[in-house]
Amino acid sequence: MTIGSAAVAHNRRHVGLKVGKTMSNDETLEAIPADWLAEFEAAARRPLKLRMKYAFIHTYKPVLDDAPYRSFETMAEYRKWCNENLPDWLGYGSI
Amino acid sequence: MAAFEYRQAEEIRDVFALHGVRYLFIGKSGAILLGYPDTTQDADLFVEKSQLNGERLAAALHQLGFDLNTQQEADVLRGRDFIQLKNGPFDLDLIFAPDGIETFEHAWTRRIEIEGFPVCHLDQIIASKEAANRKKDRESLERLRAFREYWRRQRP
Numbered sequence: 001m002t003i004g005s006a007a008v009a010h011n012r013r014h015v016g017l018k019v020g021k022t023m024s025n026d027e028t029l030e031a032i033p034a035d036w037l038a039e040f041e042a043a044a045r046r047p048l049k050l051r052m053k054y055a056f057i058h059t060y061k062p063v064l065d066d067a068p069y070r071s072f073e074t075m076a077e078y079r080k081w082c083n084e085n086l087p088d089w090l091g092y093g094s095i
Numbered sequence: 096m097a098a099f100e101y102r103q104a105e106e107i108r109d110v111f112a113l114h115g116v117r118y119l120f121i122g123k124s125g126a127i128l129l130g131y132p133d134t135t136q137d138a139d140l141f142v143e144k145s146q147l148n149g150e151r152l153a154a155a156l157h158q159l160g161f162d163l164n165t166q167q168e169a170d171v172l173r174g175r176d177f178i179q180l181k182n183g184p185f186d187l188d189l190i191f192a193p194d195g196i197e198t199f200e201h202a203w204t205r206r207i208e209i210e211g212f213p214v215c216h217l218d219q220i221i222a223s224k225e226a227a228n229r230k231k232d233r234e235s236l237e238r239l240r241a242f243r244e245y246w247r248r249q250r251p
Contacts, residue, residue, distance in 0.1 A: 048209065
């Protein structure tokens, strides 16, 4: 379980939103868990500057934060590096 | 390194505009600009891969205060697929070829402007996370898809 997954698990009483599924607007909103919907609506009432203040946090991430610069020729190389070098709990590894 | 701030997003927007850099906010930072309530650590930018845009980007990064050596500047000019910068006033990930998005041009045509910030469409942010298929993305996708439904409903 990674950071934030506990909150996601808490919200798993969700009927499932599928890409391309045809639903009316009301049905669509009803399909969203009430606590998520409340969070979306609260965020919509806040100005962008305030939303960003709440959204961006900094916590030290081992390995990832230990070099001032990295670059990868391809995304596949980057994913491979993440899989091989980062702690699993950071969640950067491919499934 | 302190957390990324609105003021720094403004600096990116203004300096990139001054240099004519073609880019989009992507990833969770892009979703947050679109109104998605969540937390993240740094800004992710999807940058058009071209010689001219690379030159403009390098100039803009220097102006923002990123300390790029010759090799790092060459990486930016070439548009290596993924560049992680922690050698400037804030952390920045530059992505020239995000998973799940075919071309920059297509993403550009679908961009959303929020207070002057060019942001990748939520469909493409989600497609990118689906294609990356990382554990941390898998855990957040369900909520992000729910937000897309809400966001679609709210848009004029």
